[in-house]
Amino acid sequence: MATARLSQRVGAGGGSIIGGRVTLALDPGALRRLASGREIVLVSGTNGKTTTSHLLAAAMRSTGSVAHNASGSNMPDGAVAALAQDRDARFAVIEVDELYLAVVADAVDPAVIVLLNLSRDQLDRGAEVRSVAAALSAALIRRPRMTVVANADDPMVVWAAAPAHRVTWVSVGSGWSSDTMTCPRCGRSLDTTVKRWQCGCGLARPTASWTARDGAVHTTGRRVAVRLRLPGAFNLGNAVMAIAAAAELGVDPHQAAAALAEIEQIAGRYKIIRHGRHEVRLLLAKNPAGWAETIGLLDEAKALLVVVNARDADGRDTSWLWDVGFEDLRSAAVMACGERAADLGLRLSYADIPHTTVEDPLAALDLLPPGKVDIVANYTAFHQLRRRIGRGIG
Ligand SMILES: [Zn+2]
Helix, strand or coil: HHHHHHHHHHHCCCCCHHHHHHHHHHCCCCCHHCCCCCEEEEEEEEHHHHHHHHHHHHHHHHEEEEEEECCCCHHHHHHHHHHHHHCCCEEEEECCCCHHHHHHHHCCCEEEEEEEECCCCCCCCCCCCCHHHHHHHHHHHHCCCCCCEEECCCCCHHHCCCCCCEEEECCCCCCHHHCCCEEECCCCCCCCCCCCEEEECCCEEECEEEECCCCCECCCEEECCCCCCCCCHHHHHHHHHHHHHHHHHCCCCCHHHHHHHHCCCCCCCCEEEEECEEEEEECCCCCCCHHHHHHHCCCCCCCEEEEEECCCCCCCCHHHHHHHHHHHCCCCCCEECCCCCHHHHHHHCCCCCCCCCCCCCHHHHHHHEEEEEEEEEEEHHHHHHHHHCCCCCC
């Protein structure tokens, strides 16, 4: 059951998983042994972990070789595959699904854990955000030598990370807050009227030693410009998390920022692809928090294809679509696509967004006039599209 779910979740995640699973099946201690003697950073959270791990790997490569599960295979066997593939790398940057972070941390004894955010992802994955945070917290307390680089703006992350022995707080700027209107510690409403959120029980936003602001990272009196090719304020936040984590391993922030400036796509995301008469930009959004970030990136002059599947890896329940602010869409034309195009179409109708429902995204693309198109797809839909239209991109 667990194995089946795993293989379905990784879906098109790639061949790296197969090697990883074989290694684990042969030797349960593989992860521990492969990790031994290296400096390991684990990157986890609900949104942004693939992007942040790519940015961090780029920053670390400016100083030495890095093993990295670049394909986004973020289960324990993905970590094994990455470490096995690059046995001589001094550093490893491993993206880890938040549900597996505790078990992977116990195996690899990381130097640093990067904790980005904790919000709802798949409604049917069973675990409440708060219980995930509690399990993480226990894992962090067990590792006194490890540093946690944690998002000070996310109350759930603060509640989980605050008891850890060493925490470096990072302010990533504005963020998703719908899941954190109440205090994770006591359940009371959070006071967010002040600049820093706080609760009567004492849980409050810690003072950050790294802050993302105005296209730069600010730390202890220094300002380091961060000129990203990746769009959006949330990617600046991801970059600052990466720069702060790299600094924990001795990488100068200027050097790290220069490495990040070279990156223009993350595993196919943000890349512009020519497909027939269209110039397509492929974006991934798999939950309401991801959509809250993505909606601001969409170009009003462009047509938009939204592609939604509901396979195991996506979560079978599509009711998360009702928490997405589709009312704010301003795209020139909207197409509802994917295996759950009908669910999406219904949601768009309630949002009063004129749209056309066509299950096959490429058929929908053919119906649009030539020109630029944004495509926003959830997890398995993204990987299907990447295979169909993105051949040859890295
Ligand atoms: Zn409280």
